[in-house]
Amino acid sequence: MIKFDRFKFHPLKKKWNLLDLIINLKDCIKSKSISDNFLIKDISSINYPEKDTIIFIEKKNTLIKKKQINSLLIFDDFDNYNNSKNKNKIFVIDLSKTYWKVINMLLFHEDSIDFQDEFDFIDNSYISKFAHIDQSSKLYNNCIVGRGVTIGKNCIIKNNVVIKNSIVGDNVIIGDNSSIGTSGFGFDLNNMGACNILPQIGIVVIEDNVRIGSNCTVDRAKIDTTYIGENSMIDNLVHIAHNVQISNNACLAAQTGISGSTKIGKNLISGGQSGFSGHLKIGDNVIVAAKSGVTKNIPDKSVVAGFPATDINKWKKMIIKQRKDGHK
């Protein structure tokens, strides 16, 4: 994962050390084992654990690294908690609420009312004082570029584009009315409503030469990055959810949707109105026919169609059979 300075995007509210934080979380905590104190320098994810951070571990993340990490692990499963050899660990009643509380203690984010940004009005667009746009790049009118954003060389950002919480490479084109770096769908069915939204404190990384169409949405990651690899071409009205990883040279036709955390290999070609479930692993050189619904991992070089998506030749046979049977 590309490293980034989270607080450039989501400013630090207050520096906390571990023991003070623990005190503030006492209503959430069922059990704890703390043998250390340290200045908390960030949140990190179980996929990219970092020293001196807080790491939230859902029940389903059965993988508990055996090697210790000098961080605070927060569990919502007692067995996981109990089996962890980490020096600092707590077991909480409600992981979502604890996450919500910790993030809101630690930093500002755009779904909290106290988030602040300052804008200059430059060439008909609002550019954050804390953004950096290479002077060779061009913005059309009515764009918003939020705090922390960097935009590389020779980019063309069309009209009414919103770019927040994103690092954009060189030669990128983004179409009109697209929304980049927006809040991922951070809901917990047990804690519904805008008040309980799980703060999304990651970013979007868009590599060189990417082309994004009009009226698209690319959500930033929960903690890490949503990633769109080099030379990828994205058509209109496409939705890329939080934590999606798209490798180089993807070609996504209009109205495609990719759900959260799905990883896509190189050279994907996806027809229009296709959908991908979350947390999938799609291989390299995969072709997905239009209107497919991909619900399972796909190996390299597959060509799939239908819903649930399956090998296109099998799908064709199935369709022919269905039609024949239907006429009986």
Added chain:
Amino acid sequence: MIKFDRFKFHPLKKKWNLLDLIINLKDCIKSKSISDNFLIKDISSINYPEKDTIIFIEKKNTLIKKKQINSLLIFDDFDNYNNSKNKNKIFVIDLSKTYWKVINMLLFHEDSIDFQDEFDFIDNSYISKFAHIDQSSKLYNNCIVGRGVTIGKNCIIKNNVVIKNSIVGDNVIIGDNSSIGTSGFGFDLNNMGACNILPQIGIVVIEDNVRIGSNCTVDRAKIDTTYIGENSMIDNLVHIAHNVQISNNACLAAQTGISGSTKIGKNLISGGQSGFSGHLKIGDNVIVAAKSGVTKNIPDKSVVAGFPATDINKWKKMIIKQRKDGHK
């Protein structure tokens, strides 16, 4: 239905009394029976009929209330007209044209060229002089808030959001580039084109704690309200059509579409790219799998999948069978 003052949103053009209105409609009228005069105070719908209003009754609305209402009923079906015991009733050649004519005589709406609004430019957004936004709420940049709109406490309205003809509760979050309170798809296949559009003079009501994502569209009702209940969570690129009623705690994943007048019970969970036909009744605690096409009413606690959507277990069996058969 939540009551609202229609003319705050769609200003009154002229006060009419019944007899004057009837004279102006003479080209539309085939038969009439008027035994009263009254000052017309509003349009109302057959679902929420009100005194001193005009009520349009389509042929398919066979339900003619037996108790009289001191209003003008306008019918396009002679039998319905004839059977009605209402004191004031007319039978017209073309209900859509009559509706079009009456609405345009009565009030201004945003699809007529003479609709007016006045905006202040406040913190990089255009706010109607006739809108009220609680001062605790926050708008990012380039938003439009139209006449009559009220926005409650602690709301966060992201960038480039258009909110018109809407009442928004407290703690609501609306994502970038979303369009709220837009004109419903008010077409009549016999009177096509923008000139003949059926004016949509209802509103949108968004309850407390609702979260709407980016690049969504929520159309206002034709006459009454499009409703999104408390704590509902709506992802990106979702379409909510006119007169849709969504109860509390709905969770709609990206690119879902709900057609006109469908009523959805509490706690709906809908996967991405799902679609709902119009005029359906979906029960409480229903789960709709991604990419489903819901074409029929769904009872409480159902879990459905596929198109046309059916019980998910039946659907799974069907898919397995299809695949087996396809390989033969």
Added chain:
Amino acid sequence: MIKFDRFKFHPLKKKWNLLDLIINLKDCIKSKSISDNFLIKDISSINYPEKDTIIFIEKKNTLIKKKQINSLLIFDDFDNYNNSKNKNKIFVIDLSKTYWKVINMLLFHEDSIDFQDEFDFIDNSYISKFAHIDQSSKLYNNCIVGRGVTIGKNCIIKNNVVIKNSIVGDNVIIGDNSSIGTSGFGFDLNNMGACNILPQIGIVVIEDNVRIGSNCTVDRAKIDTTYIGENSMIDNLVHIAHNVQISNNACLAAQTGISGSTKIGKNLISGGQSGFSGHLKIGDNVIVAAKSGVTKNIPDKSVVAGFPATDINKWKKMIIKQRKDGHK
């Protein structure tokens, strides 16, 4: 096709005569046969070939008109090249790269960094100095109207609408946050990335009385026109790709997508979330049920459903059969 002055939208960079152009293309050319010189006055397409222009002929365009045209034909297929009796013709290694090079030599377009436009800020919108909007038409706030655009009488353009590279008739309504005249998805899988995007130098033509909803995208044609016929009604979040031709009185429900170059007859009714493959020919008076995926040409007066879309009665039988079989 409606004729238009391309350079009003995509300004001429430099006047070229044929021989000078050929010299500049020498790296692309494998074979050539030039017996003429002329001032190149435009690019034209194989569908609407014009005198004194450059015409790109893909391998799949086997139709080589026998009558000569006083233009330069550029081929990527040697047999086509060889069989052509045109006086001026070249055979190139890579048609996309040659197209890219020629267009960028000839004119400015909005996907090149050097494209320029100048805007006046009028009534809260940015209007190109090179656009013409009839004074009877009304724009709400935050719109962008790009160079070359003409908007006819009594149009209503809602908020945050982007209109570029378009000719708009009278009485047209365009909904909030829609993007009209945007760049078509001009990719070539062998030359990926924003740097290699095939410039889209056509326009969009929207006829009288068309109604387009909110958050829609209508891409301009590659060379000719994307066309929306009179009285057509388009709902929200609809995608119309480059070179699509929609005849009069179409009615497209929300989230429909029509892929590139598909031609649609009169009076189409299409349900929500339907998709049309590219390069299809859809007859007159066709009805496409919601969520259909149309993959083949459809004759007049057909009613189709499903994916791949088929006759709706056959589809219904098929669905009933599938359900019965699934229960076995």
